[in-house]
Amino acid sequence: MRIDILSIFPEMFAPLHQSIVGKAQQKGLLDLHTHDFRENATNKQRHVDDMPYGGGQGMLLMPQPIFDCMEQIPQSPTKPPRVILLDPAGKRFDQKMAEELAQEEQLIFICGHYEGYDERIKTLVTDEISLGDFVLTGGEVAATVMVDAVVRLLPGVLGKAASHEDDSFSSGLLEYPQYTRPEDFRGMKVPEVLMSGHHENIRKWRLNESLKKTLARRPDLLETYQTNAEEEKMLQGLRENTQDVVE
Numbered sequence: 001m002r003i004d005i006l007s008i009f010p011e012m013f014a015p016l017h018q019s020i021v022g023k024a025q026q027k028g029l030l031d032l033h034t035h036d037f038r039e040n041a042t043n044k045q046r047h048v049d050d051m052p053y054g055g056g057q058g059m060l061l062m063p064q065p066i067f068d069c070m071e072q073i074p075q076s077p078t079k080p081p082r083v084i085l086l087d088p089a090g091k092r093f094d095q096k097m098a099e100e101l102a103q104e105e106q107l108i109f110i111c112g113h114y115e116g117y118d119e120r121i122k123t124l125v126t127d128e129i130s131l132g133d134f135v136l137t138g139g140e141v142a143a144t145v146m147v148d149a150v151v152r153l154l155p156g157v158l159g160k161a162a163s164h165e166d167d168s169f170s171s172g173l174l175e176y177p178q179y180t181r182p183e184d185f186r187g188m189k190v191p192e193v194l195m196s197g198h199h200e201n202i203r204k205w206r207l208n209e210s211l212k213k214t215l216a217r218r219p220d221l222l223e224t225y226q227t228n229a230e231e232e233k234m235l236q237g238l239r240e241n242t243q244d245v246v247e
């Protein structure tokens with residue numbers, strides 16, 4: 001996958017050169033480019049922002065540097081890229097969206113700053129996406145989070161030792177509790193079933209724990225989750241024993 005990020009603070013993407021996303025680049029699975037669109041400013045002071053027409057506080061990003069920068073980015077003629085504008089008024093980012101974006105060949109992120117953008121910049125974009133109902137100082141942190149969430153889903157990125165299928169949200173449920181060595185840490189013991197070696201019991205315990213956590217913390221996820229007969233029975237049991245659900 002190719003990812004291009006337009007920002008006036010390209011040094012803010014340092015985290016994307018570390019850890020799993022950094023390794024994805026070394027393995028050739030991700031081709032990441034950051035573009036400082038201030039380099040496209042045509043005025044002497046290299047300003048990329050100006051005051052809003054009609055008055056009001058703050059400065060807005062001007063269209064020209066962003067349009068010119070976009071025109072310099074190679075794009076596949078057969079599969080046009082998804083062009084994502086980071087915007088608190090956009091569609092809320094979630095795992096489903098990350099999975100959908102991971103199918104693309106190229107993603108372009110445009111990061112706003114200051115009070116936001118000139119509205120005409122939106123003619124360049126296919127998607128307006130928000131990280132959540134809060135306001136950040138710029139789109140850089142939001143783009144970093146989205147790139148991380150998408151790249152770990154690309155085939156080959158997590159390798160054989162890790163998987164994203166069981167992660168919270170991937171299955172539609174929150175993930176069950178996990179334990180590693182030692183069996184007893186300061187009197188806190190690992191649930192016996194996990195050391196039983198009985199695969200079927202472990203599977204059932206994990207499913208029940210996932211359902212329990214989801215019911216307690218994110219019951220809204222269960223409204224769209226397609227339960228099978230086994231899950232329905234477990235949920236019924238959990239609802240009858242509400243003390244199990246309260247965390």
Ligand SMILES: C[S@@+](CC[C@H](N)C(=O)[O-])C[C@H]1O[C@@H](n2cnc3c(N)ncnc32)[C@H](O)[C@@H]1O
Pocket residue numbers: 085086087088089110111112113114115116117129130131132133134135136137138139140142
């Ligand atoms: C200070 S914010 C501008 C907020 C804008 N005045 C508004 O009320 O919607 C500057 C930039 O940060 C980015 N940003 C802020 N909050 C965001 C969020 N929740 N999700 C995605 N991007 C965000 C956007 O690129 C935005 O243009």
